[in-house]
Amino acid sequence: MAYQILTVDQVKPGSELPELAIDVKPVTIVLGAMAARDWRPQHHDYKFATENNGVRDIFMNTPNLAAWFEKYVTDWTGPYGRLGWIRFRMKDSVFPGETMVFTGVVTGVDTDEAGCAWAEVALTLTTGGRVTTLCTARVALPATEGDNPWQRKGDQWKPQPAQH
């Protein structure tokens, strides 16, 4: 079976990632927290979240939010896309009963000194109409169909961006 391959020549600054909408249920929050081994009560205990944290419900934990951004990026790139760097700022929490909407745009394309091709993307998570998280990610893409960023090791893998 041939797998989806997004090569770097197929993207350019301004290219948009397909929108992704996900309805958030209590199980979305709890399953995400358990997958991340995050046992803190604000991610599964309504009473604790509302009374101790002063928020309106249980809310998504940080590692699971990172996993959602990873899924969003690699749904777009296919399995040859290799995430190198991600930064996100949480402005508000994600609660059950809302719809998460991920959108993204390519902000830059470059090749590093080791010859690895990169796309930088700006991602926005809007939840219940509020911008809840802003994210920047760098993902390595195959330069051609025969290239595979996952084969890079040691000095051939430089995920840290020049700026930021």
Place this chain on the structure above:
Amino acid sequence: MSDLPAEVQGWIGQKRYEQEGEFDVERGYIFTTCSSTENANPIYWEEKAANEITDGFIALPSMISVWFRPHHWAPKREEQVLPLQVHFDLKAIFDLPEAVMSDNTVTFGEPVRPGDRLRTWQTLRSCSGEKKTKLGTGRFWDIDVEYVNQRGEWVGTDSYTGYGYRRD
């Protein structure tokens, strides 16, 4: 002039809480993470794809902190062990009962594979003076968490900005 206690000033830049994960990297949590995020990437589900693309199964890069989150309960453990202990030390020393994470930056190195046993340590990079936000009054701090595998290869760095606060 910094208003930080000398103890906190001494933590800045110091490598602390070096530890090995409590268990080997394993596929159960990888499946649960994929399931929780509806992630169908074949390198996590299909052996053929994993062999062809990543030389065998790997963990999702974004799972890097998962392998160090302590068991909620373990025999002969008197107190619950907390992940990101530097964060909780800061909450305790400043008597800030609540905290949230506002920023997270992760850089990914060598892929993490089932069977790996990772090591980690934490470094406090900075701690602010007292600041007031809509959540309450407290302080911001930056903590780096480094991860290496059993061969000493760098697998990632997780950098957090936390805000510990007291509700006004």
